[in-house]
Amino acid sequence: MLQFSFAxxxxxxxxxxxxxxxxxxxxxMILDSIGVGLVGSTTHVFDIALKYCLLYSSxxxxxxxxxxxxxxxxxxxxxxxxxxxxxxxxxxxxxxxxHPSGAVLPALLAASQMLPPNSKPNGLDFLLAFNVGxxxxxxxxxxxxxxHNIPKRFxxxxxxxxxxxxxxxxxxxxxxxxxxxHALGIAASLAGAPMANAATxxxxxHIGNATRLGFEAAxxxxxxxxxxxxxxxxxxxxxxxxxxxxIYQPRPLSTSSECHEFLLEKQDIxxxxxxxxxxxxxxxxxxxSVRNLFINYAGSFSPSLIRxxxxxxxxxxxxxxxxxxxxxxxxxxxxxxxxxxxxxxxxGLSSFTEGSIHRQELRxxxxxxxxxxxxxxVANFDKMYGEVAVLLKSGDVLTxxxxxxxxxxxxxxxxxxLLKKFRSNAxxxxxxxxxxxxxxxxxxxxxxxxxxxxxxxx
Amino acid sequence: xxxxxITGNFASVIHGLNTNHLxxxxxxxxxxMILDTLGVGLxxxxxEVCQKVKQYSKIYSSDISSTIWGHLDFRLPPLYAAFxxxxxxxxxxxxxxxxxxxHPSGAVLPAVMALSExxxQKKKISGLDLLLAFNVGxxxxxxxxxxxxxxRNIPKRFxxxxxxxxxxxxxxxxxxxxxxxxxCKNTLAIAASYAGAPLANAATxxxxxHIGNAAKHGLEAACLASQGLQGNNQILDMESGIxxxxxxxxxxxxxxxxxxxxxLDQQDVxxxxxxxxxxxxxxxxAASSVRRKLVKNSDNxxxxxxxxxxxxxxxxVKxxxxxxxxxxxxxxxxxxxxxxxxxxxxxxxxxxxxxxxxxxxxxxxxxxxTQLEHPSDNKPSFESLYCEVTVVLQDGNTISxxxxxxxxxxxxxxxxxxLExxxxxxxxxxxxxxxxxxxxxxxxxxxxxxxxxVLNMFLSGQSxxxxxxxxHFEHSNS
Numbered sequence: 020m021l022q023f024s025f026a027x028x029x030x031x032x033x034x035x036x037x038x039x040x041x042x043x044x045x046x047x048m049i050l051d052s053i054g055v056g057l058v059g060s061t062t063h064v065f066d067i068a069l070k071y072c073l074l075y076s077s078x079x080x081x082x083x084x085x086x087x088x089x090x091x092x093x094x095x096x097x098x099x100x101x102x103x104x105x106x107x108x109x110x111x112x113x114x115x116x117x118h119p120s121g122a123v124l125p126a127l128l129a130a131s132q133m134l135p136p137n138s139k140p141n142g143l144d145f146l147l148a149f150n151v152g153x154x155x156x157x158x159x160x161x162x163x164x165x166x167h168n169i170p171k172r173f174x175x176x177x178x179x180x181x182x183x184x185x186x187x188x189x190x191x192x193x194x195x196x197x198x199x200x201h202a203l204g205i206a207a208s209l210a211g212a213p214m215a216n217a218a219t220x221x222x223x224x225h226i227g228n229a230t231r232l233g234f235e236a237a238x239x240x241x242x243x244x245x246x247x248x249x250x251x252x253x254x255x256x257x258x259x260x261x262x263x264x265x266i267y268q269p270r271p272l273s274t275s276s277e278c279h280e281f282l283l284e285k286q287d288i289x290x291x292x293x294x295x296x297x298x299x300x301x302x303x304x305x306x307x308s309v310r311n312l313f314i315n316y317a318g319s320f321s322p323s324l325i326r327x328x329x330x331x332x333x334x335x336x337x338x339x340x341x342x343x344x345x346x347x348x349x350x351x352x353x354x355x356x357x358x359x360x361x362x363x364x365x366x367g368l369s370s371f372t373e374g375s376i377h378r379q380e381l382r383x384x385x386x387x388x389x390x391x392x393x394x395x396x397v398a399n400f401d402k403m404y405g406e407v408a409v410l411l412k413s414g415d416v417l418t419x420x421x422x423x424x425x426x427x428x429x430x431x432x433x434x435x436x437l438l439k440k441f442r443s444n445a446x447x448x449x450x451x452x453x454x455x456x457x458x459x460x461x462x463x464x465x466x467x468x469x470x471x472x473x474x475x476x477x
Numbered sequence: 478x479x480x481x482x483i484t485g486n487f488a489s490v491i492h493g494l495n496t497n498h499l500x501x502x503x504x505x506x507x508x509x510m511i512l513d514t515l516g517v518g519l520x521x522x523x524x525e526v527c528q529k530v531k532q533y534s535k536i537y538s539s540d541i542s543s544t545i546w547g548h549l550d551f552r553l554p555p556l557y558a559a560f561x562x563x564x565x566x567x568x569x570x571x572x573x574x575x576x577x578x579x580h581p582s583g584a585v586l587p588a589v590m591a592l593s594e595x596x597x598q599k600k601k602i603s604g605l606d607l608l609l610a611f612n613v614g615x616x617x618x619x620x621x622x623x624x625x626x627x628x629r630n631i632p633k634r635f636x637x638x639x640x641x642x643x644x645x646x647x648x649x650x651x652x653x654x655x656x657x658x659x660x661c662k663n664t665l666a667i668a669a670s671y672a673g674a675p676l677a678n679a680a681t682x683x684x685x686x687h688i689g690n691a692a693k694h695g696l697e698a699a700c701l702a703s704q705g706l707q708g709n710n711q712i713l714d715m716e717s718g719i720x721x722x723x724x725x726x727x728x729x730x731x732x733x734x735x736x737x738x739x740x741l742d743q744q745d746v747x748x749x750x751x752x753x754x755x756x757x758x759x760x761x762x763a764a765s766s767v768r769r770k771l772v773k774n775s776d777n778x779x780x781x782x783x784x785x786x787x788x789x790x791x792x793x794v795k796x797x798x799x800x801x802x803x804x805x806x807x808x809x810x811x812x813x814x815x816x817x818x819x820x821x822x823x824x825x826x827x828x829x830x831x832x833x834x835x836x837x838x839x840x841x842x843x844x845x846x847t848q849l850e851h852p853s854d855n856k857p858s859f860e861s862l863y864c865e866v867t868v869v870l871q872d873g874n875t876i877s878x879x880x881x882x883x884x885x886x887x888x889x890x891x892x893x894x895x896l897e898x899x900x901x902x903x904x905x906x907x908x909x910x911x912x913x914x915x916x917x918x919x920x921x922x923x924x925x926x927x928x929x930x931v932l933n934m935f936l937s938g939q940s941x942x943x944x945x946x947x948x949h950f951e952h953s954n955s
């Protein structure tokens with residue numbers, strides 16, 4: 020019985036089971052996620068979410084990213100911080116594809132502040148709960164071969180993220196095995212948002228809701244709510260979790276209590292270098308190398324010399340946008356990101372402002388772009404590549420190809436790069452001392468005696 | 478510009494429908510639905526699942542507050558009031574069912590009622606406003622259900638209230654909030670990202686949350702849209718939008734507003750006579766009638782040991798096929814249980830699902846002799862299914878009866894008296910008689926009520942004597 024094995028794992032896993040690699044990788048994820056959430060607190064979508072949640076702020080014990088004076092009730096703090104984390108599509112991505120940290124961290128931060136003073140989880144408990152949340156997401160994605168490719172129907176964070184959040188909070192709150200089982204069952208009824216809201220302002224809600232609703236599921240289970248204990252099994256004629264997939268082959272987790280190999284051990288995460296869909300990172304790196312060739316060739320980058328720009332990308336409708344109109348669309352546009360990289364030599368936060376999106380030279384360049392979908396370019400974050408070919412009016416062709424961008428799990432960001440990203444993000448809303456405090460706290464997470472200090476420092 | 482997409486068209490209609498569009502039939506039918514839903518919800522407040530969600534929701538008390546049906550002692554923010562009341566409505570599977578299949582009222586009424594209280598200082602919501610918003614919410618659900626042929630049958634994958642119910646609640650709240658067309662569109666877009674729960678939690682304690690969440694999330698979507706949040710404005714058009722919940726999806730634009738043809742006009746709902754899955758209502762009627770025949774032949778005594786086999790012919794619906802249910806939730810989703818229960822007692826009631834009745838030996842014994850058959854002509858659709866119950870006696874005789882349309886089905890609707898009796902019986906578990914009378918009268922005259930907050934006051938248990946000035950109907954010179 021699957022749910023039993025999942026609940027058993029969630030309930031019985033201990034900090035000792037975390038290997039060094041897993042600790043190291045997950046702390047990097049926590050740091051990046053916080054930074055991304057902090058910069059995300061400056062977005063419009065965040066404003067809306069916060070204003071909405073402030074209506075319900077009575078038992079306000081949980082901090083909100085970037086707003087030191089403001090507290091919300093725990094699940095709404097989780098919601099708001101989740102929205103912040105995904106507001107710019109700057110958060111981490113895993114394989115199979117999902118954004119794992121944003122679905123888990125906000126709930127844990129909020130929950131840590133909810134628990135009474137004499138039972139605060141320490142840093143190691145926190146790290147463990149975080150990893151439980153990741154692990155459950157990863158294991159669930161392995162139940163379907165569909166999950167290996169870039170999604171088409173349901174947005175993965177809204178499917179597995181909700182389950183991961185339920186598992187993580189169940190762990191942090193020390194729910195019994197039965198309660199863990201039911202938390203997963205209840206969470207399944209809160210999972211699943213369609214892809215069509217990707218590339219819109221509503222997309223960040225997917226992570227916000229995943230982390231919040233998974234948390235709610237755990238809270239309801241803690242109060243005795245019961246659900247179907249076979250929700251993860253494949254029951255014909257009456258779908259459970261399988262409802263979200265057309266192919267579904269579930270497997271139990273290993274129940275060995277001595278050791279558990281976390282998926283994070285074998286499969287690292289990708290961190291983004293700029294706030295856009297992961298697929299963009301390949302074309303940007305390819306475009307940057309073409310731009311360098313161009314500068315060597317012609318002394319400077321001159322768009323007027325260009326006849327056509329050919330992008331060789333995998334097939335994925337929601338990131339193929341020739342003329343994006345909003346920041347959300349721009350973050351989901353191969354064409355936009357390639358052209359920005361060619362024009363500016365880099366892609367960053369400011370690339371997605373209204374002014375940048377609509378500038379004349381960029382629009383002109385966009386008109387020269389054509390896309391091709393080579394058969395060998397699979398819509399899969401482990402296998403895809405990005406190729407940019409600039410055909411000049413002179414007849415010359417400059418090409419660049421990127422198989423593995425810097426930040427991908429095959430070429431992980433160095434510690435310096437990761438800290439640079441964090442500092443750049445966090446300093447948008449926090450003073451330097453606080454920024455450094457967070458870095459130190461996360462670095463030493465295993466030694467923190469009260470993990471709610473992390474939430475308080477936001 | 479707006480009607481070029483289905484989504485835009487829906488937003489346009491939600492925005493453009495007004496009280497003049499409501500027909501007499503629609504008004505009458507929807508008031509019946511409102512009354513039934515309130516009663517069912519009031520009764521449901523006493524269930525265990527409702528106790529749990531009430532406890533949970535109390536985390537979120539704040540200044541803005543709405544009524545929790547049956548409670549004078551505490552209030553909750555509109556979002557959680559909608560949630561809790563929604564859970565109450567579906568807690569016993571006693572709420573209305575439509576064709577194509579969903580539970581339409583429970584997803585909408587709690588949300589609009591909770592929302593109506595959030596305005597109170599700023600403006601009055603009249604009964605007619607409430608009635609209109611309610612019907613917009615029902616209509617949107619019905620229209621969405623017609624976009625997929627899958628929806629015509631009893632579901633297998635996603636529980637329909639969680640798909641269309643969330644959208645209906647969102648539309649109804651957008652209407653009540655008087656959002657502009659753009660915001661109506663965004664309401665729908667945002668709501669889609671909350672829609673969809675798998676069927677497997679049916680027949681468990683979590684199922685009532687499906688309706689609670691549909692109401693709550695639809696309301697939230699409307700509130701977020703009202704604050705300016707935007708989503709995909711082709712959410713109803715795209716396969717990766719609402720289409721994600723169906724394997725075949727063919728959206729259509731709505732009719733023009735000119736004498737708008739409401740679905741409720743053409744297709745009524747079924748109101749349940751006892752708290753269990755609709756499919757079991759056919760079984761109960763057939764089994765009760767078989768029992769009448771049986772006892773007639775033996776001096777009004779049901780001779781259990783003379784029964785060899787009980788054969789129940791129903792369509793194939795896996796989640797209602799439970800040979801030996803263990804909990805009330807399972808019992809409410811068991812053809813076998815209802816057949817045996819009705820054979821034993823002659824009729825079904827709320828009490829049939831009490832723990833001691835579920836586990837009584839006579840019933841367990843009869844269950845062991847019961848089997849289901851699925852004739853190929855018995856389609857899993859609430860429009861066309863039938864039930865045949867056959868009792869095979871030890872002496873070889875068989876007694877059979879068949880039910881094509883149970884009393885309460887849209888083809889044989891409950892009379893006004895019986896609808897009221899159901900409401901009285903339900904509401905009297907938690908409200909005093911004056912409040913009960915107040916609700917009945919207010920709902921019956923809903924289109925004339927100037928300020929629908931009176932309804933909420935009765936629902937919290939306050940009686941008419943306390944608020945004479947509130948019972949002010951327009952055109953009171955009738």
